[in-house]
Amino acid sequence: MTTTQPAAGGRATSAPLMGRESEPTLFELSSPGRISANFRITGVPEWTAEELVPAAHLRDTPTPVAEVSERDLVAHMTRLSHRQFSVDLGAYPLGSCTMKYNPKLCDDAVARSGLADVHPAAPPAMTQGWMALLADLESALCRITGMAAATLQPPAGAAGELTGLLLMRAFHGAAGEDGRRRRVLIPDSAHGTNPASVTLGGYEVTQVPSDDRGCVDLAALADRLDDDVAGIMLTNPNTLGLFEEDIVAIAGAVHEVGGLLYYDGANLNAILGVTRPGDMGFDIVHMNLHKTFAVPHGGGGPGAGPVAVTSRLAPYLPGPRPVATPQGAYEWVEPEHSIGRIHSWHGNALALARAWSYILANGGDGLRRVSDAAVLNANWLRHQLRGTYDIPYDRPCMHEFVASATNLKRTTGLRALDVAKRLLEEGFHAPTTYFPLIVEEALMIEPTETESPQTLAALADALVRIAADSGENGRAAPRTAPVGRVDEARAARQLVPTWDARPADL
Ligand SMILES: *Cc1c(COP(=O)(O)O)cnc(C)c1O
Numbered sequence: 001m002t003t004t005q006p007a008a009g010g011r012a013t014s015a016p017l018m019g020r021e022s023e024p025t026l027f028e029l030s031s032p033g034r035i036s037a038n039f040r041i042t043g044v045p046e047w048t049a050e051e052l053v054p055a056a057h058l059r060d061t062p063t064p065v066a067e068v069s070e071r072d073l074v075a076h077m078t079r080l081s082h083r084q085f086s087v088d089l090g091a092y093p094l095g096s097c098t099m100k101y102n103p104k105l106c107d108d109a110v111a112r113s114g115l116a117d118v119h120p121a122a123p124p125a126m127t128q129g130w131m132a133l134l135a136d137l138e139s140a141l142c143r144i145t146g147m148a149a150a151t152l153q154p155p156a157g158a159a160g161e162l163t164g165l166l167l168m169r170a171f172h173g174a175a176g177e178d179g180r181r182r183r184v185l186i187p188d189s190a191h192g193t194n195p196a197s198v199t200l201g202g203y204e205v206t207q208v209p210s211d212d213r214g215c216v217d218l219a220a221l222a223d224r225l226d227d228d229v230a231g232i233m234l235t236n237p238n239t240l241g242l243f244e245e246d247i248v249a250i251a252g253a254v255h256e257v258g259g260l261l262y263y264d265g266a267n268l269n270a271i272l273g274v275t276r277p278g279d280m281g282f283d284i285v286h287m288n289l290h291k292t293f294a295v296p297h298g299g300g301g302p303g304a305g306p307v308a309v310t311s312r313l314a315p316y317l318p319g320p321r322p323v324a325t326p327q328g329a330y331e332w333v334e335p336e337h338s339i340g341r342i343h344s345w346h347g348n349a350l351a352l353a354r355a356w357s358y359i360l361a362n363g364g365d366g367l368r369r370v371s372d373a374a375v376l377n378a379n380w381l382r383h384q385l386r387g388t389y390d391i392p393y394d395r396p397c398m399h400e401f402v403a404s405a406t407n408l409k410r411t412t413g414l415r416a417l418d419v420a421k422r423l424l425e426e427g428f429h430a431p432t433t434y435f436p437l438i439v440e441e442a443l444m445i446e447p448t449e450t451e452s453p454q455t456l457a458a459l460a461d462a463l464v465r466i467a468a469d470s471g472e473n474g475r476a477a478p479r480t481a482p483v484g485r486v487d488e489a490r491a492a493r494q495l496v497p498t499w500d501a502r503p504a505d506l
Contacts, residue, residue: 020482023079026066036070083482085429087296091451091459093381095400095432095444096191096239097298098269098291106294109357110350120345124331131322131330134346137356138306138321144367145265145285146278147308151318152352153343157266158193160286160305161233163318164262165201166339167284167309168231170316171260174337181230181259187216189239189436194264203230210438214240214393216250225253231260236280237267237398239436239444241378251281260284260313268292269448270375270399273368284309293355304351318342373449374399377456381447384460388467392439400446402439403431408467409441416441418474419466421485425478426462 049058068076085092092099110116118130138150154160165184172181184203186194188210195205206224211217215238232254236244244250251261263282269292277285289295290303297303309317316339320332346352362370375398382391382401389403408414420430420443432444447456466474478484 026068026076029068029072029076030066032067034067034069036068036073090427091447091455092429093431093445093447093459094429095446096266097432098446098448099298100294100448101450102294102296103358103361105361106354106357110353115353116350128330133353133356135322135324135330137352140359141287141306142308144272144276145308146276147285148311149314149317150306150308151321152306153318153341153347154286154305154307155343155348156303157286157288157305158197159342160307161193161197161264162200163307163342164284164286165197165203167313167316168260169201170337170339171313172230180228183229185224185229185232187234187238189438190233191239191264191266194233214242215244215246218246218249221250221253225257227257229257229259231262233262233264235264235267237270240393240402241397241400242393243398247280266291267399270371272371273364274371283313289351289355293358295351295354302348302351304348304355370449377447377449377451381445381456381460385463388464389443400444402436403443403445404439405441405443412471414471414474416443418477419443421477422466422474423462425480428459428462
């Protein structure tokens with residue numbers, strides 16, 4: 001570690017911990033020649049830029065990067081982290097996103113040099129352990145979902161959705177039906193990524209309305225089913241946190257016209273060890289390992305969205321996949337009619353290893369307890385808020401539920417957005433607001449299984465207190481956060497995404 005301290009340039013790093021003064025950028029903290037470097041000795045020969053890059057593409061001025069010491073960098077990052085709400089700081093009931101606490105054990109597991117320091121291009125003879133891990137994870141995910149084979153490549157749920165739709169196309173294409181099957185059905189409560197993926201996959205979206213119980217309207221579904229339907233995308237429990245009780249009938253009707261069922265597994269954390277998408281009749285399943293199996297996300301790290309399928313879709317999976325030979329060694333195998341790669345190398349491998357460590361640490365019984373506690377916590381909280389907030393679909397929910405601030409809007413003028421901002425003053429992250437779209441002034445609450453009864457009681461208490469508060473307090477919130485109420489419309493329309501790294505005087 002080298003730290004040089006030239007006399008000129010660079011701002012002092014002191015800044016009040018939670019004040020509203022803006023934190024300087026790293027470029028403002030920069031001082032020419034100040035260094036923060038700690039390179040490990042790798043044994044890899046060093047190359048000069050001239051040896052690696054054709055002369056025509058080399059820049060002739062140095063890259064204007066910030067030059068700061070490790071000390072200043074750590075102070076800067078720590079100050080920013082203190083201004084930010086995080087899962088490690090407190091309850092984060094952001095519905096649909098599953099912001100559960102991520103055990104430090106999983107950090108530990110993937111920090112091991114045997115996992116972290118392996119290059120993905122290393123030959124199979126040197127990476128048998130990694131390949132065994134990936135193959136074991138694949139088979140565990142298949143057992144959890146009731147599927148036959150999986151790809152670990154997609155780096156997020158949305159990427160898994162696109163993968164699934166491309167698998168659908170390959171499957172129908174092999175039957176000579178890709179031209180005819182143009183439509184994919186999606187309920188009106190669906191997550192926004194579903195219709196976006198359908199369009200990206202080259203299909204048309206047909207929306208299916210929900211009935212007054214918040215589930216797929218079976219008669220409306222029947223009206224929309226024909227032999228031009230490629231499939232349906234569903235999450236179960238759905239985005240209202242309700243179990244689609246008619247799922248077997250839905251699966252039968254879709255299969256009847258030759259369509260496939262795609263399971264959006266973002267809510268899989270509600271059913272671990274209780275039921276499986278494969279048993280419900282689904283053909284393709286994506287999992288958000290960063291939601292269900294505790295991988296930090298939402299700015300905390302890259303995700304993983306493996307896709308598992310039934311045996312008739314397995315030949316189309318992306319490749320290569322790790323497969324055990326009869327002798328017990330692993331090799332990379334390309335599925336027979338593979339749709340090709342979805343990601344470089346083998347996906348976000350360390351996120352995969354993290355999820356695997358979580359599955360092993362919990363075991364089958366532990367995973368079942370995860371879902372039991374997630375469902376219990378959501379139902380307990382729903383009961384506490386009854387009578388204070390509107391609960392449009394007020395019946396036993398799964399791991400989350402949707403409340404509404406419509407009643408408060410009528411009485412005090414308090415909207416869902418105001419409730420969310422006030423909650424930040426109380427030390428809790430806000431729930432998801434204004435989603436799903438079919439609920440007015442929606443507050444989508446997912447407490448997750450990792451919060452204690454005391455934390456849940458404090459959260460319920462805060463939500464009840466906020467509702468009893470005057471409208472003025474709500475509209476002024478958040479008064480104690482480092483950033484107050486921002487003009488979101490202006491922020492979106494006059495977006496300034498870059499900081500000029502080369503001011504005139506540099
Ligand atoms: C989070 C989520 C997705 C998208 O997953 P990403 O990993 O964020 O891409 C899709 N559907 C539902 C219901 C979700 O909650």
